[in-house]
Amino acid sequence: MIPSAFSFYKPDNLQKAINLIADFGDEGRVIAGGHSLIPVMKQRLTDIKHLIDLSAINELKGIKIKGSSISIGAMTTQVELITNAELFKVAPVIREASLQIADPQVRNLGTIGGNVANGDPANDMPGLMQLLDATYTINGKNGVREIKAREFYEGAYFTAREDDEILVSISFNSPIGGYAYEKQKRKIGDYATAAAGVILSVDNGVCSSASIALTNLSDTPIYCSDAVSMLIGKQIDDSLLSEVTKSCVEQSDPVADQRGPVEFKKYVAGIVVNKALNRAFDRS
């Protein structure tokens, strides 16, 4: 398990990184924590000639919270997402979800940027970003642009980001209401068999706002728009929640793997959505 030869660069500011990636075109690739990229390089599933390490770029790091608006640098590690007390106050669902990613070793290096940019449907953060309706800020030789997380994912490992663009930061508003991120996996260090995130605000038993998203249940993360419209303005009870769950499951389109066949995954999708709905409701 040895990757093919590559040259290695460690620029110390964003502009240098942008220039490098612009020069190399599709022969270049940025590396963040390396916990998705290095395994595929070692298996020679991808051939990269030039590797550009983003870890020395301070502009890409850190968590900024201004009132209800939150911005997280792409190179912020998952362990920072878990341990940052301010972030927990304004968006506790991030800690709940991050703690379910992989294991501590992976989380010490894995970054939020790498996790969402990778386009792996099994990753948890893309689903989480659907849930939070996050916006990605991307920078490249043609300048800065913003794109909604809900419009970013096109297929497994295909995103709206061009090869020569770098994800700089992720921003979203502090979610209001109850929250939950529920994930079923086979063991520590495993990706989701099925996972679901829910955010729910309730006034006098009536749902005032909601968001629901699914992980690893299709070739992209899923934002469950139909289910959300079923919820808003309605009195919440068990039968509504089970209708909502059904709608989410209908939107899922998982593939069979060692975790189980499609039928099982759809069933478990229903279970995780329902658990997340109930937990979010209890917390609302």
Next chain:
Amino acid sequence: MDDVKTPSSEERKSALSGLGTSRKRVEDARFTQGKGNYVDDIKLKGMLFGDFVRSPVAHAKIKKIDTSAALALPGVHAVLTAADLEPLGLHWMPTLAGDKQMVLADGKVLFQGQEVAFVVGDDRYAVADGVALVEVEYDELSVVTDPFKAEMENAPILREDIADQKEGAHGPRRHPNHIFTWESGDKEGTNKVLDEAEVVADEMVYYHRTHPCPLETCGCVASMDKVNGKLTVWGTFQAPHAVRTVASLISSIPEHNIRIISPDIGGGFGNKVGVYPGYVCAIVASIVTGVPIKWVEDRMDNLMATAFARDYWMHGKISATKDGKITGLWCHTTADHGAFDACADPTKFPAGFMNICTGSYDIPVAYLAVDGVYTNKAPGGVAYRCSFRVTEASYFIERMIEVLALKLGMDSAELRSKNFIKKEQFPYTSALGWEYDSGDYHKAWDKALEAVNYKKLREDQAKQLELFKSGKSRKLMGIGLSHFTEIVGAGPVKNCDILGLGMFDACEIRIHPTGSAIARLGTISQGQGHATTFAQILASEIGIPASDITLEEGDTDTAPYGLGTYGSRSTPVAGAATAMAGRKIRAKAQMIAAYLLEVHDDDLEWDVDRFVVKGAPEKFKTMKEIAFASYNQAIPGVEPGLEAVSYYDPPNMTYPNGAYICVMEIDVDTGVSEIKKVYALDDCGTRINPMIIEGQVHGGLTEALAISMGQEIAYDEQGNVMTGTLMDFFVPTAWETPNYETDFTETPSPHHPIGAKGVGESPNVGGVSAFSNAVHDAFKPFGLTQAHMPHDHWRVWKIAKDLGLHN
């Protein structure tokens, strides 16, 4: 007075850290500080690396291998293919099971991951690039991964080299993909009993394919010294001496010119018993290049290509009277051996000790037949933390007991109790011909049931079932029972050999002038703690503190010949040799002491660490004094020095046994199970080091948990390995590992010099049945009789679904 100062026997005994002491493992200081010396730590001057081009497909003709691009790469020195090995007669090699195996693909490939070419280069990086540049053209053939389909008329023929051979190493072959039929017991008698029985339970029990997956993968460094003609191979070998003999036989290098060294080994579990193409290629490459060659496989290679375990389809019938007295057992096993029969079993046992499948029960008549079959899967079939198929046998009978209990409407704990071999029946000859040495199964069973409060557990289970039925819970509770009898310590030379090498073992002891000692054995620790426990055996035998005894294993130039470590044979065989060699030392020491004390030998008695003149306790010679005397006194009729060697041919196997109980809670919707309790009672005879026993039991239980709850080597229909990394191949972490309660009874082996039976593998043997039976037990009220392992989430979910428990 002198005797005032002399510590008491008890004090002196405890100073020895001998038998029964929870002595801390002497190995750990080294391992926990990263100071171990594993194969991959070995770096020799001028050493090159080798690695394989492996087949991406499961069955194909090889049309062409083009090595030119690889050879043109700077840093690549050589690329070996079958064509290069053929002139040396090394393109195929004999397997331990009487078959032969391709070293490098000879015209075709038979499983995904098969070794096709061996690239040698400056370092791992150059070699990996070279491997990627070797171009192989494959002409794909149809694939068979199902052993039942393999024996059909229109099945693709896998082993074209022996397609017409009607006679195999173990008798007639009935199909080109058939390897052997092995029978044991009384066929007619069993059929008759089954025909006339009041109750018969009939079930197919599958023990899926899995893999030992040691933390350290397999590898070696081969170094041919062309000046003195000596070949040295450091390798992950569980049987270094046997490897030397085999290497000499297949390479024609004289055995005295081969030195095999097993350095520290990071777990074996049977995976490192086999002889792999990597070893042969590294040796050949070292001969060709004249420099040392290192080959170390990576995790994916290890899972995909080196020896798997299990893969037995066991069809059973068990008969009983209406009130639950078992009258007969029948079993037909279809054994999937993969592409070559490379099982590691004693020669006369092509299905290992599968014929211990009558388990702990007094079954009057039994019959077993095993058919070995070739498929397009990796070869292997090693004893993964067990003694040659005893886990398969034990799982089979423990499932059959459960299925029979269902049929009888009887509690399976009671059914077991009713049929256990009784204490007074030992030594007991089983219907399939083994002589069980000792045991007290009822005592262990009753102790176990009481320890877990079995009656209360059943009440809790009934309450949980009520909650489930009334819709208040989606969880079921399962109680998994297991009683196992192992057969370990292979074994008596009269019926146990590997490639003609009798399975005795040996120990050589040298006492130094100042009274410390070195002992060398024919075994090799892979984490079992031999350096700790064998020193304890000796400490008790010769009265030298365990801490003053160095233990050495694994170097064939220095250690006495032995068959290695697997099948829990080290303590039963090499441990016995150690005790016997110690006794020889003591016998000589007695003569020396008698001379020094000027008394007759018979006037002396042994007291912990010294010989004392009978009736005159103030007159004695300590072992330390005797040791020194042996070096500096000219004793008439006694040779100087104090050394002994013992080659021990065990008169019988030993039969460790135990009672395991697991309590599990299962969510029928998610298929997630939560282990609530694991109780493991082991009877391994005399307990040498209780702390090491506990560690072994914890480790073995964790592997058993893995195997039963998720660990498998899965193939798709095209023969692709679906579990090639640790993402999909389940190895539990601390998180998945439950708390274990261990317990014991102690029934010493009557024929072993210190009564020890072996324990390292018991928990894997007994554990799998306990975990699996718990899953089955949870669904029993809804009519489940048999569900194959592994019981991972989706398969458990599927049980619930098929039983109509989802709405």
